Amino acid sequence: MTVINALSIDLEEWYHSELVEGRRSSISQAAEATKPILDLLDRYQTKASFFVVGEVAEQNPDLIRSIFQKGHEIGCHTFSHKLVWNLNESLFRAELERFHSVMEMILGKTKIKGFRAPCFSIDNRNLWALKVLRDTGYQYDTSIFPLRINPLYGIRGAPTRPYRISLEDVRKEDAQSPLLEFPLCPLRIGRLKIPISGGFYLRALPRLFLHRGLTRINRSQPFLVYFHPWEGYEKTPRFKLPLFNRVVSYYGISSALGKFEYLLTHFRFARVDQVLGLK
Numbered sequence: 001m002t003v004i005n006a007l008s009i010d011l012e013e014w015y016h017s018e019l020v021e022g023r024r025s026s027i028s029q030a031a032e033a034t035k036p037i038l039d040l041l042d043r044y045q046t047k048a049s050f051f052v053v054g055e056v057a058e059q060n061p062d063l064i065r066s067i068f069q070k071g072h073e074i075g076c077h078t079f080s081h082k083l084v085w086n087l088n089e090s091l092f093r094a095e096l097e098r099f100h101s102v103m104e105m106i107l108g109k110t111k112i113k114g115f116r117a118p119c120f121s122i123d124n125r126n127l128w129a130l131k132v133l134r135d136t137g138y139q140y141d142t143s144i145f146p147l148r149i150n151p152l153y154g155i156r157g158a159p160t161r162p163y164r165i166s167l168e169d170v171r172k173e174d175a176q177s178p179l180l181e182f183p184l185c186p187l188r189i190g191r192l193k194i195p196i197s198g199g200f201y202l203r204a205l206p207r208l209f210l211h212r213g214l215t216r217i218n219r220s221q222p223f224l225v226y227f228h229p230w231e232g233y234e235k236t237p238r239f240k241l242p243l244f245n246r247v248v249s250y251y252g253i254s255s256a257l258g259k260f261e262y263l264l265t266h267f268r269f270a271r272v273d274q275v276l277g278l279k
């Protein structure tokens with residue numbers, strides 16, 4: 001049986017990435033950088049989940065309408081892409097409220113089911129965030145990166161397949177929890193866990209390795225792909241960043257869309273809510 005995997009796009013501007021170190025800019029590229037992704041999804045008749053930054057939606061209402069009308073899922077990636085670690089409960093609620101009011105202006109009353117924190121910034125230090133999501137009516141979260149490999153984020157010991165997430169400890173399952181979690185699903189080789197299905201890892205790894213790794217994950221479960229429009233856009237502004245940030249931000253941009261298409265031709269995908277079986 002062919003496994004159906006979850007495909008997600010974090011719809012943000014190039015300057016929302018933490019690694020460009022807060023360089024806000026008036027250069028908006030979200031719409032033009034998202035277009036080739038939408039074209040590929042049309043060509044391969046695939047639906048995806050777009051986790052949208054509210055301020056990007058505010059500036060690009062037609063883009064959001066077009067994504068929605070094509071049958072893709074609209075999820076929330078906060079209003080202004082602030083890391084949840086840097087917020088408190090009331091600021092986080094305010095971010096969500098602003099996001100929802102913009103979305104209501106653009107799409108009318110629409111149920112938003114899924115949330116992704118910028119930079120996977122939910123863990124046991126800010127469990128209130130999950131409670132706010134529950135109170136706001138979210139059905140799932142997809143902010144858990146279940147391994148510690150990046151200096152910015154990651155939680156060792158969290159499940160690596162979809163689970164009902166405990167609101168008391170993100171590493172635990174709780175059958176009574178109202179929130180589902182779709183964590184990043186790493187490739188396991190022996191005791192090693194390697195992230196392969198998104199962002200820099202997806203750009204950096206050779207196609208053959210990706211194909212074998214993802215096929216291996218699919219022997220037991222679906223995987224989750226995450227991708228950003230700026231990652232596949234040649235005109236993404238390049239800065240002289242410190243070496244780590246530069247490599248992680250810019251490596252493989254010119255071949256990223258080709259790799260994205262490669263995945264679409266070799267694996268089956270659907271929206272995150274559909275893979276989770278949500279209505």
Ligand SMILES: [Zn+2]
Nearest residue numbers: 010012118119
């Ligand atoms: Zn983001």
